[in-house]
Amino acid sequence: MTRTILITGASSGLGAEMARQFATLGYDLALCARRTEKLDAVRSDILAAHPDRRVEIRALDVNDDDQVFEVFRAFRADFGHIDRIVINAGIGKGAPLGTGNFKANRETAMTNFVAALAQCEAAMEIFRAQNAGHLVMVSSMSAMRGLPKTMTTYGATKAAVAHLAEGLRAEMYGKPIKVTVLYPGYIASEMNDGVAAAGNKMMVSTEKGVRAMVSAIEKEKESACVPPLPWAPLSVVMKYAPMPLFKRLI
Numbered sequence: 001m002t003r004t005i006l007i008t009g010a011s012s013g014l015g016a017e018m019a020r021q022f023a024t025l026g027y028d029l030a031l032c033a034r035r036t037e038k039l040d041a042v043r044s045d046i047l048a049a050h051p052d053r054r055v056e057i058r059a060l061d062v063n064d065d066d067q068v069f070e071v072f073r074a075f076r077a078d079f080g081h082i083d084r085i086v087i088n089a090g091i092g093k094g095a096p097l098g099t100g101n102f103k104a105n106r107e108t109a110m111t112n113f114v115a116a117l118a119q120c121e122a123a124m125e126i127f128r129a130q131n132a133g134h135l136v137m138v139s140s141m142s143a144m145r146g147l148p149k150t151m152t153t154y155g156a157t158k159a160a161v162a163h164l165a166e167g168l169r170a171e172m173y174g175k176p177i178k179v180t181v182l183y184p185g186y187i188a189s190e191m192n193d194g195v196a197a198a199g200n201k202m203m204v205s206t207e208k209g210v211r212a213m214v215s216a217i218e219k220e221k222e223s224a225c226v227p228p229l230p231w232a233p234l235s236v237v238m239k240y241a242p243m244p245l246f247k248r249l250i
Helices: 013-024 036-049 065-079 102-130 149-172 190-197 206-218 228-240 243-249
Strands: 004-008 028-033 055-059 084-087 133-138 177-184 223-226
Touching: 004 013, 004 065, 013 028, 013 036, 013 206, 028 036, 028 065, 036 055, 055 065, 065 102, 084 102, 102 133, 102 149, 102 177, 133 149, 133 206, 149 177, 177 206, 177 228, 206 223, 223 228, 228 243
Parallel strands: 004 028, 004 084, 028 055, 084 133, 133 177, 177 223
Antiparallel strands: none
């Protein structure tokens, strides 16, 4: 039976490239995002390369709780079974706390955590009914340790979603529902355009970075820093470096 994967935030960046790579691996695709014109373009690209694939798309604003449940349930009705759900949608706004930009920080907190919670609820509703499935949470290397300035709220949300997924993994241990948390480093995407423009030498292409993500997902790893180099060893440094050293690194 053909496997089916649902990806949120699939209109561009990591989500769109994941869709392309999973199509190459033989998956049928349930893709959702706010920008349906970009979703249409992703679907057209995939079907041009893989005309035997099935690609269903739906508009989804992940901050609309009711719509999250409606879209996830509709995709399950479309395909009859969803094997894997990737919670990928997110934003990267932020400002130093106490500088008058609470609105940006709140928007990031609501989109990256509360909306991710709704997506987890909708995904687990499907997986519990099926008694099978694989939940993938896209966190970030910024979850490894509290970060300063514009990254403070963003990093906190990514730590929160990682713990949300890890709690589910503990609950589902020994059952046929698997949970993976991905911690991407600098991978070229719309969200990282500013980092790329600054010439960060650790930035990798979207294709290379997503290939590492897809590999970890296919292996159903519990957690993975992606790409593994340099991010797996750097994760240890980020977690345990004394503050004077940590401040110099960031």
